[in-house]
Amino acid sequence: MEDQNKLLVIPLGGLGEIGKNMTVFQYGDDIVILDAGLAFPDDDMYGIDLVIPDITYLKNNIDKVRGVVLTHGHEDHIGSLSYLLREINVPVYGTRLALGLVEGRLKENNVGACKLVPVQAGDIIQLGIFKVGFIQGSHSIPDACGIYFNTPVGTVVHTGDFKIDQTPVDGKLIDIHKFAELGNKGVLLLMSDSTNAERPGYTGSEMEVSITLDDAFQQSRGRIILATFASNVSRIQQAIHSACKYKRKVIIFGRSMVNVVNIATQLGYLEMPEGTLIEPEEMNNYREDQVLILTTGSQGEPMSGLSRMATNNHRTVSVNPGDTVLIAATPIPGNETSVSKTIDNLLRLGAHVVYEKISGIHVSGHASQEELKLMLNLVRPKFFIPVHGEYRMLKQHGKIAERLGIPKENILIGENGCVFEFTSDSAKINGKVPSGKVFVDGLGVGDVGNIVLRDRQQFSQEGVVIVVVTLQKEGNIILAGPDLVSRGFVYVRDSEELMNEAQFRVQTALENCLGNNIMEWATLKQQIREALGKYLYEKTGRRPMILPIIMEV
Amino acid sequence: MEDQNKLLVIPLGGLGEIGKNMTVFQYGDDIVILDAGLAFPDDDMYGIDLVIPDITYLKNNIDKVRGVVLTHGHEDHIGSLSYLLREINVPVYGTRLALGLVEGRLKENNVGACKLVPVQAGDIIQLGIFKVGFIQGSHSIPDACGIYFNTPVGTVVHTGDFKIDQTPVDGKLIDIHKFAELGNKGVLLLMSDSTNAERPGYTGSEMEVSITLDDAFQQSRGRIILATFASNVSRIQQAIHSACKYKRKVIIFGRSMVNVVNIATQLGYLEMPEGTLIEPEEMNNYREDQVLILTTGSQGEPMSGLSRMATNNHRTVSVNPGDTVLIAATPIPGNETSVSKTIDNLLRLGAHVVYEKISGIHVSGHASQEELKLMLNLVRPKFFIPVHGEYRMLKQHGKIAERLGIPKENILIGENGCVFEFTSDSAKINGKVPSGKVFVDGLGVGDVGNIVLRDRQQFSQEGVVIVVVTLQKEGNIILAGPDLVSRGFVYVRDSEELMNEAQFRVQTALENCLGNNIMEWATLKQQIREALGKYLYEKTGRRPMILPIIMEV
Structure with missing residues (x-):
C-alpha cells in the first residue's frame, strides 16, 4: 500500500449497505475524503442511536488528509462529519446548502471552529495532488453534486446520489454535458449510485409528484397535513407552491423540518413568499381549508410529528375527519411496519390518507436501470466500482455494466475497508483497512460493543x-x-x-x-x-x- | 346481544391485522367458529413466540359452540386451534389437507383426543341452526375453501383466502359458479379477503411461477436450492415437477417443510414420483446438476435452513459458486431486512440468487382489486364486511365495494371484538366483546403482559x-x-x-x-x-x- 505511484480508493462506508457513506482517495501523501455520513441502526442494534464509520485508517494517516468534499447535504453523507472533524480538523468543501446543514449539525454537537468552504457546480479545487471538480447533479435535495478527481493515473468520476431528472423542481438539470465531456477525454474509474440498480426503467421526475399534490389540494375541503423527509427540500418547495396556489398558510412541525426550512430559505434554496409561513399559535385564526401543515414522520418514527398526530399525542394538532394526510415518502426498508401503523391510525381517526402504495405521491431520488446505463455509457470508464448500495444492488449494478460491454474483470465489487488500487491501466483489490460500525449511544461513541448488545438482546427476549x-x-x-x-x-x-x-x-x-x-x-x-x-x-x-x-x- | 332473532358476527382476530383469523357466527344458542389462526409477533413484542386471539367470549358461551370450520391449512387460520381445543373441545371440520396439518400441530402441542371431521368442497353440514357449505376456492395451498352459512336471516358468504387463479397448479378451479348461484339466490352478507385491496389489476396465476422455475432449471449447471413457505404446497409441487423434468433428485430441509411434504404426499395432495425424494446423506452420490434442495427460510428467519446456509452454518449444505438459489416468496412486512441480508450473504458466497424483485419467482395467493370486484359482483351481497387485512386494506376494500354500487351504509368496517348484528334487512355494529392479543412465550400463554414487555423494551434500549x-x-x-x-x-x-x-x-x-x-x-x-x-x-x-x-x- 505504500507504493507512491498508485491511486488508492478506500470506501469506509456505503459499500454493502445504504448509509454512512465515506470514501478515501489517496495518492502518495495526499488523502481526500468524499462524504462523511451516518447510518441508522438495524433492529438488532438495541438502543443504538446512530452508526458512523470507523476512521482508524484516517487517524493513522492524519497528516495526509487534505480535506473533505461533500456531494450533498443528506444525513447519510454529512451525518458523521461532527465526529470526523473532532478527530481530524480539515477544511470541508460543499455547496452552500450542504454546508448550511453541516453548520447546524456542528453546533448541535458542540464542535468548535471548522473551516467550511462553499463551492458550486463547475468549481475545481486543488487538494494536495488531486484536482477536484464539482458537477451539477440531480437528486431529492437541491445542489447535489457529482465529483471528479484528476489524479496522476487518470480521472475518477463519482456520481454522488443521482437520478436523471429531466424536469427538476429547481430547474437545475444534471450536467450531462460534463459527464459526456469527461467520458470523451477518458475516465479511469466510475463510481456510481446503486440504490435502484434492481429497478427496471426510469425513475420519475420530482415534478410528477406535483400532479398528485395539486389533485389533493384541489379536492381537499379541510386541513392538509403533508409529511416528508425534512431534507427533501424539493418536495417541501412543491408543497409550498401548492399552498400558495390554493391560498393556504403553511405551519411547520418537527425540529429537523423547521431547521432545514430555515436554512434553505435563508440560503435562497427555498422560495417562501412573504406571509406564507405562520406560527402554530396562529393556526386557529384560519379556516381548515386555509391551512397546510408540514411535518416530519414520513417513516413512522415513534416520536415524530405525524406519529404523534396519528396516536392523538400531538400537543397542537388533533387529526379529524375531513383532514387530508399526504405521506410523500417511501418507507425505508425496516420502516414498513411503523409507516403502515401510522396510516392505519390516521384512517381510524377518519382522515383521508394519500400514501405511495395507492398514489403517485412519491418518487425516488435515485436512478433506475436505464439511467444507470446512460451514466455508464456517457462516462464509459475503464474500471467501474458500483457504490452506495447493499451487496445485491452492487452485484446487480455490476451485471448492468457487464451487459454494456465493460469487461467483467474491470468491474470491482467490494466491501467497506477494501483497498482498491489503481495504476493507469490496472486495478485490483489489495488488502483491507479497519472499517466497520462505530455505535453512537447517547453521548458515547464506540463504547457500546458486542457484549453490551448481546446482553441487551438477551434481556429483550427473556x-x-x-x-x-x-x-x-x-x-x-x-x-x-x-x-x-x-x-x-x-x-x-x-x-x-x-x-x-x-x-x-x-x-x-x-x-x-x-x-x-x-x-x-x-x-x-x-x-x-x-x-x-x-x-x-x-x-x-x-x-x-x-x-x-x-x-x- | 341476547336478541334471539339476530345473527351476530364477531371477529376475534384478522380485522385490522394480517394474522390470527378467527370469526364467531352466532344465532340464538348456536355458535360456529370460522378458523382459529395465530399471528407472529411484531418487533415491539420482545421475546414473544406467537400471538393468538382472546377467546374469553367463547369460554363464556362454551355451551353454545357447535364446532369449528376451517377455510384452509395456513398457520394464520389453524395455528391457534391447539389452544382453542384445550379450552373448548368441539368438532373441527375442514378439508383433508387442512386437517392433516392440524393433526401435526395438535400432536406437537400434546392436545388430547379431538374430533376432526374431513369435508370436501361441495359438502354441506348442519351445525346447530347453521347450514354450512364449503366452496372450492383457489389460494397458495390446495383445497382452500370459501364457506357459506344459511341462517334464518339470510345467507352469509365468507371467501376465505382466495385469488381467482384461472390456471391453478392442481387443476381445481375456484367454484365461480357456486358464488354466482349464491349471488343469484340472494346473499345477506359477504366477507371477503382484503390482503391485496391496495393492489390494482389481477394477481398472477401460480402457473406463471413455472416459467421462471423452468428457466432457472434449464440454465443451472450446479445445485438448485429453492426456499419457499412450507405451506405453499402448490409451489413445492411445481418445484418437484421441474426436478423430475430436469432429472434432479429432491432433498428437503427444515422441519416444517418435511412435515408438510409428508402430510401432503400421504394425503395425495402432492405428486412425488417414486425415487425422486432422497435423504440428505445420499446427496453426495449425485452430481451437482442432479440435485434440488428444498428448504424453509424464505423469510430470512434466523434459524431456518436458508439463513443457516447463507451464513455458512448449515450442518449439511455449504453454498458455493455455481449454486443457484431461488427464493420463491415475498417478504412479509417486517421481514424485508432479514430477507435482504440473506440474499446479500448468498451472493457473497458466490451463488446466483433469483428473488422476487428481479424476477417472476413469486406470485401472491390473494386477489387483487379486479378479482375483488368480480367477487363482489358475483355475490352481490346486501351487506359487506371486508376482512383479512390491516385497517387501510379494509378501508380500501370498502371503497372498492362502494364504487360497485353497494351503499356506503351497508359497508361495515370494524375491528376485532366488534359485534356485527344482522336481521334480514338491517346491519349494525352493536357493542364489543373482549378481543386482543394473547401472547405465547415458551410454555406460557397469556402470562406475559404489558408490564413485562415494557421492562424488556427498556432493557433492550438502555x-x-x-x-x-x-x-x-x-x-x-x-x-x-x-x-x-x-x-x-x-x-x-x-x-x-x-x-x-x-x-x-x-x-x-x-x-x-x-x-x-x-x-x-x-x-x-x-x-x-x-x-x-x-x-x-x-x-x-x-x-x-x-x-x-x-x-x-
Missing part, C-alpha cells in the same frame, strides 16, 4: 432474574436472602407460586454448596444459575438471564 | 444497573455494598472510572438518608435511583433501568 444473597464472611452462613427480583420475565403478582418455588430451589442449591464447604463465589454462582435456570425452563420454557449477586458481611 | 446494599436491621449502618452490577449499559472493563464514581454517588446518597434517619426502603430506593440516574445521564446521555435491592441482616 428478561432477567436477579438472585441476591448476603453471606457471613469466613463462615458458611446465609445472613439474608436469597431474594429473587425479576424484570421482563413474568408478571410477579401472577406468578407467586413459581417464584416461591424458584427461591426454594436456589436456597437448596446454596445450602448444598455451603454444607459441602464450597465457598468460591464462581462456583456458588454457577450452582445458582444451573438450579434456577433448569427449574425456570421446565416451568416456563424460557431462559431469562440469571444474575447471582453475593454480598459478604 | 440496559440495567443493579445496586445492592446490605443494611443492619434496626440500625442505620451499611454492612456491605453498595455494589453496582450493570448489564447492557456500558462495557465495564472500559468504564471503571464511571462506575467507581457512580458507586460513590450512591454511597453518598445512602449515607445522607441514613444520617437523617430515613429508613423507609421506598425512599432509600428512590434516592438511589435519582442520584445514580442523574449522574449516569450526565455522563453518558443514557437512562438505564436502575434496580436498587436492599438486604437486611
Whole structure:
C-alpha cells in the first residue's frame, strides 16, 4: 500500500449497505475524503442511536488528509462529519446548502471552529495532488453534486446520489454535458449510485409528484397535513407552491423540518413568499381549508410529528375527519411496519390518507436501470466500482455494466475497508483497512460493543432474574436472602407460586454448596444459575438471564 | 346481544391485522367458529413466540359452540386451534389437507383426543341452526375453501383466502359458479379477503411461477436450492415437477417443510414420483446438476435452513459458486431486512440468487382489486364486511365495494371484538366483546403482559444497573455494598472510572438518608435511583433501568 505511484480508493462506508457513506482517495501523501455520513441502526442494534464509520485508517494517516468534499447535504453523507472533524480538523468543501446543514449539525454537537468552504457546480479545487471538480447533479435535495478527481493515473468520476431528472423542481438539470465531456477525454474509474440498480426503467421526475399534490389540494375541503423527509427540500418547495396556489398558510412541525426550512430559505434554496409561513399559535385564526401543515414522520418514527398526530399525542394538532394526510415518502426498508401503523391510525381517526402504495405521491431520488446505463455509457470508464448500495444492488449494478460491454474483470465489487488500487491501466483489490460500525449511544461513541448488545438482546427476549444473597464472611452462613427480583420475565403478582418455588430451589442449591464447604463465589454462582435456570425452563420454557449477586458481611 | 332473532358476527382476530383469523357466527344458542389462526409477533413484542386471539367470549358461551370450520391449512387460520381445543373441545371440520396439518400441530402441542371431521368442497353440514357449505376456492395451498352459512336471516358468504387463479397448479378451479348461484339466490352478507385491496389489476396465476422455475432449471449447471413457505404446497409441487423434468433428485430441509411434504404426499395432495425424494446423506452420490434442495427460510428467519446456509452454518449444505438459489416468496412486512441480508450473504458466497424483485419467482395467493370486484359482483351481497387485512386494506376494500354500487351504509368496517348484528334487512355494529392479543412465550400463554414487555423494551434500549446494599436491621449502618452490577449499559472493563464514581454517588446518597434517619426502603430506593440516574445521564446521555435491592441482616 505504500507504493507512491498508485491511486488508492478506500470506501469506509456505503459499500454493502445504504448509509454512512465515506470514501478515501489517496495518492502518495495526499488523502481526500468524499462524504462523511451516518447510518441508522438495524433492529438488532438495541438502543443504538446512530452508526458512523470507523476512521482508524484516517487517524493513522492524519497528516495526509487534505480535506473533505461533500456531494450533498443528506444525513447519510454529512451525518458523521461532527465526529470526523473532532478527530481530524480539515477544511470541508460543499455547496452552500450542504454546508448550511453541516453548520447546524456542528453546533448541535458542540464542535468548535471548522473551516467550511462553499463551492458550486463547475468549481475545481486543488487538494494536495488531486484536482477536484464539482458537477451539477440531480437528486431529492437541491445542489447535489457529482465529483471528479484528476489524479496522476487518470480521472475518477463519482456520481454522488443521482437520478436523471429531466424536469427538476429547481430547474437545475444534471450536467450531462460534463459527464459526456469527461467520458470523451477518458475516465479511469466510475463510481456510481446503486440504490435502484434492481429497478427496471426510469425513475420519475420530482415534478410528477406535483400532479398528485395539486389533485389533493384541489379536492381537499379541510386541513392538509403533508409529511416528508425534512431534507427533501424539493418536495417541501412543491408543497409550498401548492399552498400558495390554493391560498393556504403553511405551519411547520418537527425540529429537523423547521431547521432545514430555515436554512434553505435563508440560503435562497427555498422560495417562501412573504406571509406564507405562520406560527402554530396562529393556526386557529384560519379556516381548515386555509391551512397546510408540514411535518416530519414520513417513516413512522415513534416520536415524530405525524406519529404523534396519528396516536392523538400531538400537543397542537388533533387529526379529524375531513383532514387530508399526504405521506410523500417511501418507507425505508425496516420502516414498513411503523409507516403502515401510522396510516392505519390516521384512517381510524377518519382522515383521508394519500400514501405511495395507492398514489403517485412519491418518487425516488435515485436512478433506475436505464439511467444507470446512460451514466455508464456517457462516462464509459475503464474500471467501474458500483457504490452506495447493499451487496445485491452492487452485484446487480455490476451485471448492468457487464451487459454494456465493460469487461467483467474491470468491474470491482467490494466491501467497506477494501483497498482498491489503481495504476493507469490496472486495478485490483489489495488488502483491507479497519472499517466497520462505530455505535453512537447517547453521548458515547464506540463504547457500546458486542457484549453490551448481546446482553441487551438477551434481556429483550427473556428478561432477567436477579438472585441476591448476603453471606457471613469466613463462615458458611446465609445472613439474608436469597431474594429473587425479576424484570421482563413474568408478571410477579401472577406468578407467586413459581417464584416461591424458584427461591426454594436456589436456597437448596446454596445450602448444598455451603454444607459441602464450597465457598468460591464462581462456583456458588454457577450452582445458582444451573438450579434456577433448569427449574425456570421446565416451568416456563424460557431462559431469562440469571444474575447471582453475593454480598459478604 | 341476547336478541334471539339476530345473527351476530364477531371477529376475534384478522380485522385490522394480517394474522390470527378467527370469526364467531352466532344465532340464538348456536355458535360456529370460522378458523382459529395465530399471528407472529411484531418487533415491539420482545421475546414473544406467537400471538393468538382472546377467546374469553367463547369460554363464556362454551355451551353454545357447535364446532369449528376451517377455510384452509395456513398457520394464520389453524395455528391457534391447539389452544382453542384445550379450552373448548368441539368438532373441527375442514378439508383433508387442512386437517392433516392440524393433526401435526395438535400432536406437537400434546392436545388430547379431538374430533376432526374431513369435508370436501361441495359438502354441506348442519351445525346447530347453521347450514354450512364449503366452496372450492383457489389460494397458495390446495383445497382452500370459501364457506357459506344459511341462517334464518339470510345467507352469509365468507371467501376465505382466495385469488381467482384461472390456471391453478392442481387443476381445481375456484367454484365461480357456486358464488354466482349464491349471488343469484340472494346473499345477506359477504366477507371477503382484503390482503391485496391496495393492489390494482389481477394477481398472477401460480402457473406463471413455472416459467421462471423452468428457466432457472434449464440454465443451472450446479445445485438448485429453492426456499419457499412450507405451506405453499402448490409451489413445492411445481418445484418437484421441474426436478423430475430436469432429472434432479429432491432433498428437503427444515422441519416444517418435511412435515408438510409428508402430510401432503400421504394425503395425495402432492405428486412425488417414486425415487425422486432422497435423504440428505445420499446427496453426495449425485452430481451437482442432479440435485434440488428444498428448504424453509424464505423469510430470512434466523434459524431456518436458508439463513443457516447463507451464513455458512448449515450442518449439511455449504453454498458455493455455481449454486443457484431461488427464493420463491415475498417478504412479509417486517421481514424485508432479514430477507435482504440473506440474499446479500448468498451472493457473497458466490451463488446466483433469483428473488422476487428481479424476477417472476413469486406470485401472491390473494386477489387483487379486479378479482375483488368480480367477487363482489358475483355475490352481490346486501351487506359487506371486508376482512383479512390491516385497517387501510379494509378501508380500501370498502371503497372498492362502494364504487360497485353497494351503499356506503351497508359497508361495515370494524375491528376485532366488534359485534356485527344482522336481521334480514338491517346491519349494525352493536357493542364489543373482549378481543386482543394473547401472547405465547415458551410454555406460557397469556402470562406475559404489558408490564413485562415494557421492562424488556427498556432493557433492550438502555440496559440495567443493579445496586445492592446490605443494611443492619434496626440500625442505620451499611454492612456491605453498595455494589453496582450493570448489564447492557456500558462495557465495564472500559468504564471503571464511571462506575467507581457512580458507586460513590450512591454511597453518598445512602449515607445522607441514613444520617437523617430515613429508613423507609421506598425512599432509600428512590434516592438511589435519582442520584445514580442523574449522574449516569450526565455522563453518558443514557437512562438505564436502575434496580436498587436492599438486604437486611
